[in-house]
Amino acid sequence: MKVKKYIASTMPEAMNQVKKELGESAVILDSREIKTSRFFGLFGKRNIEVLAAVDPKPTRIRQSSREKKQTANDSVMPTKLPMHLQKSESSREKVSTRLSLSNRYPHPVESTLEQLQQNGIDEDTRAHVLQILLSTFYKHDEKVTESELLNVTKEFFKHEMASSIESTEGHSKFIYLLGPTGVGKTTTIAKLAADAKMKHAKDIAFITLDTYRIAAIEQLKTYAKILDIPIEVAYNAEDLEAAKEKFKDKDLIYIDTAGRNYMNSEYINQLKEIAQFKEQDKLMCVLSLTAKEEDMETIYQQFSKLPVDTVIFTKADETSTYGQIYNLWKKHHFAIHTLTIGQDVPNDLLTVDAEVLAQLMVGEKSW
Ligand SMILES: Nc1nc2c(ncn2[C@@H]2O[C@H](COP(=O)(O)OP(=O)(O)OP(=O)(O)O)[C@@H](O)[C@H]2O)c(=O)[nH]1
Ligand SMILES: [Mg+2]
Structure with missing residues (x-):
């Protein structure tokens, strides 16, 4: 040179x-x-x-x-x-x-x-x-x-x-976790709720829209019981409104959704019809870091049809490359809420800051 x-x-x-x-x-x-x-x-x-x-x-x-x-x-x-x-x-x-x-x-x-x-x-x-x-x-x-x-x-x-850093102390009351099948939505809700309740003394409730599988309802009910958090199951838009009304005095309401193949736009439309997202709602897209980058891109694009502006990346412990976080963020500029780093509830949750993200990008941090 x-x-x-x-x-x-x-x-x-x-x-x-x-x-x-x-x-x-x-x-x-x-x-x-x-x-x-x-x-x-x-x-x-x-x-x-x-x-x-x-x-x-x-x-x-x-x-x-x-x-x-x-x-x-x-x-x-x-x-x-x-x-x-x-x-x-x-x-x-x-x-x-x-x-x-x-x-x-x-x-x-x-x-x-x-x-x-x-x-x-x-x-x-x-x-x-x-x-x-x-x-x-x-x-x-x-x-x-x-x-x-x-x-x-x-x-x-x-x-x-x-x-890109999303403050966990947001102003939203109703927090929806959306994403494809098996990325860790329900487990992450339990981690977030435990964190908000135990570390920040927040009054929490759960609503689940995931009536697709019986086991899914039971899964969140189990976490609700362990964490002593009230839960409602919503089968349709009316149920959801009623549950929201019931929990209106709570600080934070985490809403679980069904994992479906969101490559199919129909599921996005169904969600839109049931939830009719409003101003107080926060929509977080859950993406697994074990997925292919192109798939993450397609999934995020699909969810962008809803007012999604935040991402939670899960299963950081099951990969050794993290560049996809930056590649995706660069295109969409969403807020990054948290990273999950294992199956353990409530411990395997990581609030990220710019320093941690930078360490991840240069390959200096892993689990
Ligand atoms: N290694 C690892 N596993 C995780 C993490 N988060 C969740 N899991 C596991 O992923 C599996 C699926 O988690 P769920 O919380 O049921 O995922 P989900 O998105 O709610 O799944 P569906 O509701 O079926 O779409 C479970 O075995 C979890 O323990 C993580 O950060 N790391
Ligand atoms: Mg689930």
């Missing part, structure tokens, strides 16, 4: 210099405004300093014709500073480097990227992180360790995902 600094009075001028010397495949690692002084500090002039790099070896990576076209158009990419705390769609779009782990980059950069790839972080994000890593690496004269780069990457995810 050949890296060079350019100083010019304007950005286009600097870009021209870069293009002329390093060629079309150069990437801009860093750019900033600098002040150059003349005559003992007087009559200072503002200039642009650009740090650019080019891989002297020809790229061995196959590109699609669309990517080739984009590479030719965007090969010299100005980026804003400070890069490691920013991410704009435009800079991501401009990333021309397709990623491959083929020792094209300095070792600490390469191994940090590899860690992200192993953790399932998508290619687009890795390409963006690559720019931040290269910029950091060369800005510090190549004296950056792998763990320092990992920290830079963690900061990126921490900053990115800070807005």
Whole structure:
């Protein structure tokens, strides 16, 4: 990797210099405004300093014709500073480097990227992180360790995902847990209720709409008994209204729903008809981290037809990759409420913060 600094009075001028010397495949690692002084500090002039790099070896990576076209158009990419705390769609779009782990980059950069790839972080994000890593690496004269780069990457995810954290102390009264079959909706309701009751002294009630299976009603009734929480079973919209009225003085009412194949839109419509979601309702989509990312995407899209804005990720203990959380969040920007990390009620529930999410994204945390 050949890296060079350019100083010019304007950005286009600097870009021209870069293009002329390093060629079309150069990437801009860093750019900033600098002040150059003349005559003992007087009559200072503002200039642009650009740090650019080019891989002297020809790229061995196959590109699609669309990517080739984009590479030719965007090969010299100005980026804003400070890069490691920013991410704009435009800079991501401009990333021309397709990623491959083929020792094209300095070792600490390469191994940090590899860690992200192993953790399932998508290619687009890795390409963006690559720019931040290269910029950091060369800005510090190549004296950056792998763990320092990992920290830079963690900061990126921490900053990115800070807005995703859902406070458990919401204003909603009726909390619906929705999701496909067997993801852990009922178990998670028991965990959430135990947490709210025991740690936050909330007055709780349960309603179940899951009349699809007898065992499902019994399952929630068992938790209700253990936790000493009243429960109502609602078979239709009238039952639900009556149960809501009965529990109107409670602090929080958790509502369990039937696990169905929600690829079938009919089930979504049925739920809409029964629940007729209102302002005081909070709808949380429960997604298992053991599911395929494409399936999670389809399921979330299906539930987006309802006023769902929050996700609970379950079974974090049954996988070793967590990149799918970020990949999905990046597309939908839902709030992340909690993670569940095992079958034990009430203990296996984790309230996440940006730091924990960042640790998960770089593969530093697991169960
Ligand atoms: N390993 C692991 N298992 C979990 C977790 N959460 C729930 N489970 C298990 O997943 C299975 C299904 O849990 P349920 O709570 O019945 O799931 P559900 O979504 O209510 O299922 P349906 O109502 O049938 O759609 C049970 O064996 C739970 O113990 C978790 O975080 N980790
Ligand atoms: Mg259930």
